[in-house]
Amino acid sequence: MSDAGSAVVQEDGATPPLLAVSGIEKFFPGVRALSNVSFEVAPGEVHALLGENGAGKSTLIKIISGVYQPDAGTINVDGQPFRFLSPDDARRAGIATIYQELLLFRDLSVAENVFMGHAPRRRGGWLDWKAMAARTEALLASLEITDLTPGRIVGSLSVGNRQRVEILRALSQDARLLIMDEPTAALTEYDVTRLFDLVRRLKSRGVGIIYISHRMDEIFQLADRVTVLRDGAHVGTRKVAETSSAELVQMMVGRQIESLFPKVDVPIGAPVLEVRDLVRRPLTKGISLTVRAGEIVGLAGLVGSGRSELAQTIFGATPAESGQILISGRSVEIRSPAAARALGIAYVPEDRAMQGLVRPMTVRENFSLASLGRVARFGFIDSAAEARMAEAGVNRFRVRTGSVEQVVGRLSGGNQQKIVLGKWLANEPKLLILDEPTRGIDVGAKAEIHRLMCQLAAQGLAILMISSELPEVLGMSDRVLVMREGRLAAEFARADATPEAVGAAMMGSQGADAGRAA
Amino acid sequence: MSTLAISPAQSGDGRALRWLASQEALLSFAIVLIAVLVGLYNPRFLATRNLTDIVLGNAYVAVAAIGMSLVIVSGNIDISVGSLIGVLATISGSLAVAGVPMVLVWLTPLVVGVLVMALQGAVVAYLRIPSIVVTLGMLSILKGGLISVTGGRWITDLPQAFHLADIELFGLLPMPVLIMVTATILAALWMRYSASGRAIYATGGNAEAARLCGVSPRRTVLMVFALHGLFAGIATLLFATQLKVIQSTVPPNLELTVITAAVVGGVSILGGVGTVIGSTLATILIAEIASALVFINVSPYWIHAVQGGLILVTVIADILRRRRRQVGG
Amino acid sequence: MAVLATEIRSSAPRWLIRHETLLAAILAVALAILCVFNENFLTIDNLLNQGRLMTEVGLLALPMTFIIITGGIDLSVGSIVGLCAIILGYSWKNLGFPLPLAVVFAVGVGGVAGFVNGLMITRVRVPPLIMTIATLALYRGLAEGISQARSVRNYPEWFFFLGQGEWLGVPMQLWILLAGIVAAGIVLDRTTFGRTLYAIGHNETAARFSGLPVDRTKLIIYTLSGLAAGVSAWVLVSRVTTTRSDMGTGYELDVIAAVVLGGTSIFGGVGTIWGTVIGLVMIQLLKNGLALTGVKGDATIIVIGAVLIASTLIASSLHGRREVAS
Amino acid sequence: ADKWDGADDLPTSPLSCDASPAAAAAAKPYDGGKVTGAADKAGKPITLVDVPKLIGIGYFNATTKGMQDAAKELGNVKVTTDGPTEAKIDEQIKFIDNYITRGVDGVLFAANDPVAIAPVLKKALSKGIHVVGYDANAQPDAREWFVNQAEFNGIAKAMIDAMAKEAGEDKGFAIVTSTFTTPNQARWIAEMSAYAAKCHPKLKWLETVEAQEDNVLSLNQATTLINKYGDKLAGLFGMTSVATPASAEAVTKARLCGKVAVVGLATPNAMKPYVNAGCVKSVVLWNPVDLGYAATYVMRAVVDGKLKPGATSVEAGKLGKLNVINGSEILLGSPFIFTKDNIKDFDF
């Protein structure tokens, strides 16, 4: 199949490919992450990488950008063979990378994060802070980002804004090959369109781009060619113009996916969660909403609109300052996640690695973390029961792991997300709050998670789903709530929730300068 | 001063304002406040003689704290510095008595300091042993080594020339103070305006990210420890040349004093945050407190309690200030 | 691949066992060598006596293991020992408490001292190292202030039973230490509390977001540390028959040395009580054995330092957990 | 200044103001401890261990030297010095304990705490190991004999008299000591206050500060005192061999030599620069080399059965006959005053 890919390039013409990798092999202790992967990127081409979670996409690009050394295979830039021993080597060769994991310096400013490692210098090699700030301003302008200043401490930024800083950093190197590993995972449609404009601009300047995403539509909007990986092997390369989403899914999953949004209507029960004038500064400014048993309520909004804050306030991580919360009609005081858990509230956070999982711990240990009480007697853990609980979860959610003794940190994104979900469901909650449940998750896993949500709803669970992915919100929700700048801006029944209407509500009247002035 | 003092995280504009919100400002304020209050109670406290003496007697702590700040900002810690200074003092003293040229007598501690610390840095960076373990081990190695070698013999009748600390420029500016100030300013400038300086913050803040930015955390840690050794060497000179006797034992609790100076100076023990101006101001503050308590006749029995209490207050004040900044976004 | 992934699995329990067995092996070898050189070394008498001398530090090492597993540290333990010793003597001599009450009171004060650490660390979020460096100075200062540099002496004979007496031929305080070890060991690897400690050490946020009582847990362990210091002070006073404000000076480093030597990671998330115990025994018996073999005190600390670094080196070369953890 | 009673509630016994000797206290019966089951090593070679308060300070280096001298003279004594690197009582206990297990014929000690050290010394006695103290005493029943370098009130008299002479009868003075809990220093200070009150009532006692055994801290503390009191301060006492040179240095640095008198306990080498510069006139000290020397001879005599309870004196080599005082102590002699003229004759 792979020669199909190279054939395409020949047609593309004389210029040697900007990047050509061939026969890449990569082993991790016990894992063959990549086996004989080859593909090429031409100047001015957007080349998408597609594959399930754990297929090896990130590993591949980490090899290209010098983070890992391949166990076999070659990397050519402009036909010249290269060996990248460090990310620095790759940078010098004109390769800039946006990594999947946000890798930032929390205590440093935006400007410094952007220019760390290649800061503008004055005579004598001293750093030029003025230039640094100025050039950051310029980049922000080019991305039309109005709610960030070079001086902001990154630690105080939202996930979305942190993602933008990553992008700025890659752009600041004005590279010839730009690698983006799921750059839009934490962005809303609005940011995505701005990013796309920029990518097209770079493209026209002859910059080559490797683009990884689990969002099929993005690939069709942006990419020229797409290479599909499955279990570390190179399945094939297609011209986007000549393929279909169905074919790609077939290639990466190895089976058909009937429907991405298998939403079924179930009888809606009594209110499980009622929130009245909930206030928690700076981002939650008087929210009132209701979620009923069996109901899936979608919560849409721009990055920084305060959805996670709302969720975390209901969950007690950032207790409310005023307002009222009722669970099953009973007014309650939630001052800590522990309290929330006791009330049958579950929260699947948006930041999987930081808030969702204890990565060095095993699947078993993570599964029982939110429901230790259930596997313990008088505070003593019954490890047999614990193992049983984990096994059950692994089977129920089809987690792809060798055993329950596997360290969670080494599972791929999708499987990690299933574990966070499973860990909470093990506690049999009444209310499930999902914050970006499918962020960075492949279509296969995504469909599974959506199916799961429907099952749970059918069993009478109340679900509040925060998502920045409009199709997901529209596809899965019985009702859609829209947040803007810490307030509820609008509410739509499933029927009249059209992309246009919801989108407009997210932007608000002022439209363009969206996002919270951070 | 303020240009250096503002935390590196902030861009040029509105420096003065930001500085007012900084740890350095808090410390300077505290220093002045105490001086004024104690001065009112006992004017002698404000005598230039006394004020310089306070700094003079603790310049070596400040210089050592500079190195310690580097180490802590890089996400490590060193508890061997006290013992090292003890060892270096003895070495330098013995050379002086042996009649070695002064230049060598003064240079050797710096060199040896760099070597010993670089060795520890290498173990921390390349063999990935937590710094607290390595330096804890080195602490007792140096401590025991010093005594078994010297048998605890004091070094006496040092040549007059040895006493660097007694030199006063233009008869008023004592050498130690001069060295302390220069070292602080140079270190501060270097940490803010040099790539390797920033690399320390990067490494301490997020080693993995640093690596991906082409900064080598390992080389940085090694460098930081080596520099720490250099400052320890300089500190030794200020420390040992004050008296005509060198006790060839390790100065009691010096490592804690130095670490305290660094953290009170606002260096975050979690790494990635802090300036050396802060640590120097903190040293002065702590020394000032110690002296002030004598001046205001605090019962000698309670002095240490009050001292500890004040340090605790400063630290907590700083944490609260920081937190307000964070939330304010 | 998922199948292949079977091989990479949590090396945690295995690795820890490996580390401890390794330590134990080193220990065994060291002891063997030492007892070749000195017949007085490997005698029940000497070993029990060493156990007696080890107790004060040992008691502190147990909660310290908990604390370091959560990624924290407590440098104030030595000072709390001093403070409690003084409180014990002072409340008995000057406040006229009956001695048993004085003991309880002293231990209680220790608990409060630890609680204050915990409170500041959890509520005000002062980093543990900073908080306890400050209280290291503060608590020692209080001890000096309260005692007015006076030592309290002339305790009744019965009071010395704990520190000098024996039961079934085993030093009294050793029973306490053994009980503590067993309890701590079970709590750490069998209970939800222990699991919570590891979770906090690896990822505090995730622990909190999983509804674990993070702050309460921390509060408890720092209080425990204080209480242990109180008991330790009681044992110490009863052994040396007097109270001085400088008691326990420098204990913190001995304790930390034993704990990290026992394989507890200063970065949190990794460690066991059994490791700590081996670490303790190793240091104590090395000191003792070397002394008996005619090695002088100064040379002994050199060896201890070297052993600390060396064994951590060997141990760390045996595992790659940190990489995955980060 | 605060009330000083040596922190141990023992009574003070100031000497008479003139040179007349202390009213000879009624000879107390032997109140030392008893060794049980000691092998008879009379005349046979013995091995001793010497556990000072801490190792690595000039003072105890000197006592060690004395012991080695004595051992060489006696020929049949082997003595090793070992001990903690800081003056920590529980460390010291562990050292002695280890040597008991290891098996020695005798223990020489200088106690960090007279009471705390008692149990382990008693253990030694019970195991047939002879115990002789020097420099810093333990509870009498915990050791057989104690070699007393000079009685507390003797030191106090010497120091206060010197200060009154150098600073002036009606001037103010301050004290730099190690810590308030160090027994010897505490006793001396107590006796000094008693004697001053009795014989130099006009001397003004301004303040006493702690400075550990740390010479830079001592320097800083002394400097602080000088700056605080200005010309109200006419004299400084150094209570340890660390504090005294540091105080002298402080005075020198402040260019107050001659204006602020420094009197204190110290070892000659450390003081030579200041004494020769005329900044310090008198350094009070017994000769610690002799102290160690005497201790060793006493131990030998005990082992040989020459020094039994009730004895009134003991032969101590070149030091000749030393007298037994209050029960079980051997007096080295009256304190020695180093001055510009004789200091060069000493090297320790």
Ligand SMILES: Nc1ncnc2c1ncn2[C@@H]1O[C@H](COP(=O)(O)OP(=O)(O)OP(=O)(O)O)[C@@H](O)[C@H]1O
């Ligand atoms: N450092 C590592 N050590 C061991 N195994 C690893 C390591 N990094 C990745 N792997 C394994 O290699 C395989 C590929 O991982 P990779 O992150 O490249 O997948 P991916 O395609 O990026 O998945 P996702 O779409 O979720 O990001 C996975 O099975 C993962 O478990």
Ligand SMILES: Nc1ncnc2c1ncn2[C@@H]1O[C@H](COP(=O)(O)OP(=O)(O)OP(=O)(O)O)[C@@H](O)[C@H]1O
């Ligand atoms: N100004 C801020 N200061 C500190 N943390 C913030 C700030 N804004 C957001 N966050 C954090 O970032 C996370 C994401 O919140 P965000 O700002 O993205 O709003 P949101 O509505 O949750 O948008 P999204 O869910 O798309 O991320 C939240 O967990 C919140 O704690």
Ligand SMILES: [Mg+2]
């Ligand atoms: Mg990936």
Ligand SMILES: [Mg+2]
């Ligand atoms: Mg969010």
